[in-house]
Amino acid sequence: xxxxxxxxxxxxxxxxxxxxxxxxxxxxxxxxxxxxxxxxxxxxxxxxxxxxxxxxxxxxxxxxxxxxxxxxxxxxxxxxxxxxxxxxxxxxxxxxxxxxxxxxxxxxxxxxxxxxxxxxxxxxxxxxxxxxxxxxxxxxxxxxxxxxxxxxxxxxxxxxxxxxxxxxxxxxxxxxxxxxxxxxxxxxxxxxxxxxxxxxxxxxxxxxxxxxxxxxxxxxxxxxxxxxxxxxxxxxxxxxxxxxxxxxxxxxxxxxxxxxxxxxxxxxxxxxxxxxxxxxxxxxxxxxxxxxxxxxxxxxx
Amino acid sequence: xxxxxxxxxxxxxxxxxxxxxxxxxxxxxxxxxxxxxxxxxxxxxxxxxxxxxxxxxxxxxxxxxxxxxxxxxxxxxxxxxxxxxxxxxxxxxxxxxxxxxxxxxxxxxxxxxxxxxxxxxxxxxxxxxxxxxxxxxxxxxxxxxxxxxxxxxxxxxxxxxxxxxxxxxxxxxxxxxxxxxxxxxxxxxxxxxxxxxxxxxxxxxxxxxxxxxxxxxxxxxxxxxxxxxxxxxxxxxxxxxxxxxxxxxxxxxxxxxxxxxxxxxxxxxxxxxxxxxxxxxxxxxxxxxxxxxxxxxxxxxxxxxxxxxxxxxxxxxxxxxxxxxxxxxxxxxxxxxxxxxxxxxxxxxxxxxxxxxxxxxxxxxxxxxxxxxxxxxxxxxxxxxxxxxxxxxxxxxxxxxxxxxxxxxxxxxxxxxxxxxxxxxxxxxxxxxxxxxxxxxxxxxxxxxxxxxxxxxxxxxxxxxxxx
Numbered sequence: 038x039x040x041x042x043x044x045x046x047x048x049x050x051x052x053x054x055x056x057x058x059x060x061x062x063x064x065x066x067x068x069x070x071x072x073x074x075x076x077x078x079x080x081x082x083x084x085x086x087x088x089x090x091x092x093x094x095x096x097x098x099x100x101x102x103x104x105x106x107x108x109x110x111x112x113x114x115x116x117x118x119x120x121x122x123x124x125x126x127x128x129x130x131x132x133x134x135x136x137x138x139x140x141x142x143x144x145x146x147x148x149x150x151x152x153x154x155x156x157x158x159x160x161x162x163x164x165x166x167x168x169x170x171x172x173x174x175x176x177x178x179x180x181x182x183x184x185x186x187x188x189x190x191x192x193x194x195x196x197x198x199x200x201x202x203x204x205x206x207x208x209x210x211x212x213x214x215x216x217x218x219x220x221x222x223x224x225x226x227x228x229x230x231x232x233x234x235x236x237x238x239x240x241x242x243x244x245x246x247x248x249x250x251x252x253x254x255x256x257x258x259x260x261x262x263x264x265x266x267x268x269x270x271x272x273x274x275x276x277x278x279x280x281x282x283x284x285x286x287x288x289x290x291x292x293x294x295x296x297x298x299x300x301x302x303x304x305x306x307x308x309x310x311x312x313x314x315x316x317x318x319x320x321x322x323x324x325x326x327x328x329x330x331x332x333x334x335x336x337x338x
Numbered sequence: 339x340x341x342x343x344x345x346x347x348x349x350x351x352x353x354x355x356x357x358x359x360x361x362x363x364x365x366x367x368x369x370x371x372x373x374x375x376x377x378x379x380x381x382x383x384x385x386x387x388x389x390x391x392x393x394x395x396x397x398x399x400x401x402x403x404x405x406x407x408x409x410x411x412x413x414x415x416x417x418x419x420x421x422x423x424x425x426x427x428x429x430x431x432x433x434x435x436x437x438x439x440x441x442x443x444x445x446x447x448x449x450x451x452x453x454x455x456x457x458x459x460x461x462x463x464x465x466x467x468x469x470x471x472x473x474x475x476x477x478x479x480x481x482x483x484x485x486x487x488x489x490x491x492x493x494x495x496x497x498x499x500x501x502x503x504x505x506x507x508x509x510x511x512x513x514x515x516x517x518x519x520x521x522x523x524x525x526x527x528x529x530x531x532x533x534x535x536x537x538x539x540x541x542x543x544x545x546x547x548x549x550x551x552x553x554x555x556x557x558x559x560x561x562x563x564x565x566x567x568x569x570x571x572x573x574x575x576x577x578x579x580x581x582x583x584x585x586x587x588x589x590x591x592x593x594x595x596x597x598x599x600x601x602x603x604x605x606x607x608x609x610x611x612x613x614x615x616x617x618x619x620x621x622x623x624x625x626x627x628x629x630x631x632x633x634x635x636x637x638x639x640x641x642x643x644x645x646x647x648x649x650x651x652x653x654x655x656x657x658x659x660x661x662x663x664x665x666x667x668x669x670x671x672x673x674x675x676x677x678x679x680x681x682x683x684x685x686x687x688x689x690x691x692x693x694x695x696x697x698x699x700x701x702x703x704x705x706x707x708x709x710x711x712x713x714x715x716x717x718x719x720x721x722x723x724x725x726x727x728x729x730x731x732x733x734x735x736x737x738x739x740x741x742x743x744x745x746x747x748x749x750x751x752x753x754x755x756x757x758x759x760x761x762x763x764x765x766x767x768x769x770x771x772x773x774x775x776x777x778x779x780x781x782x783x784x785x786x787x788x789x790x791x792x793x794x795x796x797x798x799x800x801x802x803x804x805x806x
Binding site for chain 1: 356382386387390400401403466485489492501504507510512519527777
């Protein structure tokens with residue numbers, strides 16, 4: 038059978054992601070890789086990233102949970118509650134673990150604007166948790182806009198004084214997965230890479246190049262309209278959405294080719310502008326999201 | 339023998355909540371629910387472009403973001419005097435239906451089931467209490483369904499994305515209904531996913547919830563609360579289709595009336611907020627955060643209708659629409675969510691059958707210099723309201739009253755507790771060291787919290803309402 042010719046492997050984003058994660062599972066099963074602990078912290082945010090991860094398809098959440106990592110803590114999913122839950126979080130501190138954080142760190146009132154539990158009878162704040170676990174983690178993933186740079190939780194006037202995770206862990210290296218929310222592939226693909234080969238190659242802003250290297254604008258199926266100067270005047274138009282405020286020209290991520298929710302659609306597919314949710318500075322620097330005044334003069338703010 | 343139980347975090351909810359209860363002779367005699375995060379969306383909205391509210395306010399919540407796109411679109415339509423085309427409404431409501439399905443399936447399997455079913459597949463899903471009663475065979479079947487449900491709720495989000503671009507935080511819902519046009523391909527895509535979801539609900543979800551109910555019968559007697567129910571209406575007011583679910587209604591144990599939005603007031607006597615008046619109309623003022631306030635114990639405010647706390651959500655809707663009459667309790671609430679999922683699929687089938695492909699419902703919208711609008715809509719967890727004002731073409735005011743604000747409010751100046759607080763009163767606690775009852779009752783409401791720290795005060799007099 039040695040001269041058998043195999044069909045070429047599929048090169049879709051989906052197929053590559055799936056090969057990567059199947060490889061992880063195989064290596065774990067063969068004892069080549071040790072299953073690692075994962076702590077998933079939700080801080081000051083909307084818990085939209087963990088919901089997005091449940092939408093993951095290759096790997097799906099069940100596979101991740103049972104084959105790739107030992108998920109030790111998740112406010113949204115764990116069965117334990119109250120101090121017993123926080124106790125499980127503290128137990129992990131004695132072991133090796135990868136830390137994933139979604140949501141921003143609220144600094145106001147010494148962190149009391151975001152209390153994530155109780156420990157030894159006292160409120161346990163997101164700020165305490167971020168520092169305590171961040172200092173000890175073997176790798177850190179900042180998941181979604183609020184964790185990478187404050188995101189919507191830190192939008193002006195920022196009443197909770199929220200900041201991104203790096204601000205409270207200035208010395209720690211972390212992988213920043215921007216997006217609002219993060220696409221499940223960006224997170225799970227990064228995690229698979231971490232388990233198989235260590236940290237993936239990142240750009241100067243700590244984003245994995247495998248997902249965040251190319252401008253949306255450069256791979257947009259509506260680019261030919263832009264090149265010919267044919268622009269949408271309202272949502273729902275089939276032409277380039279640039280003049281309505283599309284942030285595709287400044288946002289580096291693979292939405293146009295990867296697409297969302299089983300790779301079926303994305304914001305521009307719904308004939309709406311990209312709002313730059315995967316770009317640092319989202320939301321304030323990306324507004325207005327939608328503007329019909331396509332000949333406006335930008336005022337200096 | 340008086341004893342205090344504090345649970346923080348209450349896991350398997352969206353957001354952060356602490357619950358403090360006082361137990362006397364193994365019964366709950368007092369309860370406080372406390373929200374544990376604050377971001378200040380209302381303050382953030384001021385000065386932003388009105389159109390941006392549709393995408394911005396979705397970031398309030400990751401599991402029910404489409405709900406906020408609905409309420410803000412309705413509020414903007416009200417402010418700009420825009421009547422959407424029926425086709426736009428149909429498509430928008432289909433997106434909203436997808437979120438209902440995603441939420442109800444995830445809430446039942448990922449949030450509720452671990453309270454009653456031992457799931458041994460993963461240590462993360464192992465509970466601390468030991469009140470598991472299902473026979474081994476039934477238990478392992480439902481435990482398997484925990485995992486079987488994952489691709490199903492994922493499909494509900496896939497449907498949402500087919501029309502809305504992505505989920506969570508969709509781009510499709512907007513002024514005028516929806517941004518995109520239906521195509522034959524999309525309709526068929528949605529319909530085929532819907533059939534899979536319907537099969538799952540019929541064959542697994544509804545039988546599972548009744549199976550759990552059979553082995554935990556006392557949960558039909560606890561977690562009831564005041565029994566006041568409110569809905570802003572859901573999937574109603576279509577030109578040709580009339581009402582597919584229910585019109586705006588409120589009821590107490592002895593009366594039912596048409597909903598009147600003028601009777602909504604919000605109170606902040608026990609919430610970490612300051613304002614010139616601690617009782618106000620939703621469109622009247624925006625309180626400022628203040629964590630040093632005496633008496634206050636939560637970030638959740640206290641909305642009242644006609645001065646009373648009201649329960650909102652699937653059980654309220656099913657009872658008000660005449661689709662359910664068994665009772666009001668923790669178990670009824672959990673059953674109602676599963677039954678409502680089925681109801682939503684029927685509504686979707688009707689709406690899908692009405693879709694005409696390639697109709698563009700969008701136009702170029704002009705912002706008024708000044709305007710006011712409000713959007714009231716029932717969503718996964720109940721009644722949601724957005725109130726906004728526009729000045730100089732920018733947002734000058736934004737008020738949001740979410741369903742969980744109704745269900746998880748603080749007490750008020752009249753001595754009424756919040757709905758969930760009241761639902762806990764009188765609950766027998768079998769084992770105060772491992773209380774399973776509290777979490778089960780609170781999760782039956784499907785809480786979605788924004789919350790805070792903690793001040794314990796004892797000995798306050800609280801009014802109770804006779805429930806008989």
